[in-house]
Amino acid sequence: MSEEFIDDRPTLTFWIVSGAALIWNLLGLFMYVSTRTATTETYLDQGYTQDQIAFMNATPEWALSAFAISVTAGVLASLFLLLRKSWAVPIFILSFVAIVVLNINNFLLTNTVEVLGMVPVYVQSTVILIGALLIWYSLAAKAKGWLT
Numbered sequence: 001m002s003e004e005f006i007d008d009r010p011t012l013t014f015w016i017v018s019g020a021a022l023i024w025n026l027l028g029l030f031m032y033v034s035t036r037t038a039t040t041e042t043y044l045d046q047g048y049t050q051d052q053i054a055f056m057n058a059t060p061e062w063a064l065s066a067f068a069i070s071v072t073a074g075v076l077a078s079l080f081l082l083l084r085k086s087w088a089v090p091i092f093i094l095s096f097v098a099i100v101v102l103n104i105n106n107f108l109l110t111n112t113v114e115v116l117g118m119v120p121v122y123v124q125s126t127v128i129l130i131g132a133l134l135i136w137y138s139l140a141a142k143a144k145g146w147l148t
Contacts, residue, residue, distance in 0.1 A: 008145035010084065018081040021134055025074035025095075028127070032071045036064070055115045063105035070098035074131075081138055086147040088138045096131040103128070 035056075043053045077091035103124055106112045112120050141147050 010141065010144075010146040014141060014146060015082075017137055018078065021081060021137075022075065022078035024130060025071060025078050028071035029075055032067050035067070052115055055110075055112075060105065063102055066098045066101040066105070070095045070102060070131075073098060074134075077134070077138070081141070081147070084147050086142050088147060089135070089142055092131070092135045092138050096128075096135055099124075099127055099131050 038056075040053055043056070048056070073091050073095035077088045077095055080086075080088035080091060106120060106124060138147070
């Protein structure tokens, strides 16, 4: 009989996924900061119309707070994942819940598609998918003993 060696060290894929998660969430944080610091002039330079700018400037503070929570929690969860800490799981879940709250404003309470077109739908669909995958991946990493 051969003895099996149980190895709880993460694979190379773990490190790639964890690093990509951090980069993804840092991009989200950059988008949040860009949104909060944008001026009418910067929006005009990006090709937005006055109606679109007024629409974006009318975003309620609670929705912007959800945006801030989602990206900040995502960055923290990604760092916890890289540090192999089980705190990654609940923090990824917090990030995901905040994404859902933000999207309640974006797609249920406002006419985002009418004003901005379909691009926000595609972007937010991707954000939701990646958020769900990161929860799943962190749960799987925890189950394999990679997170403590």
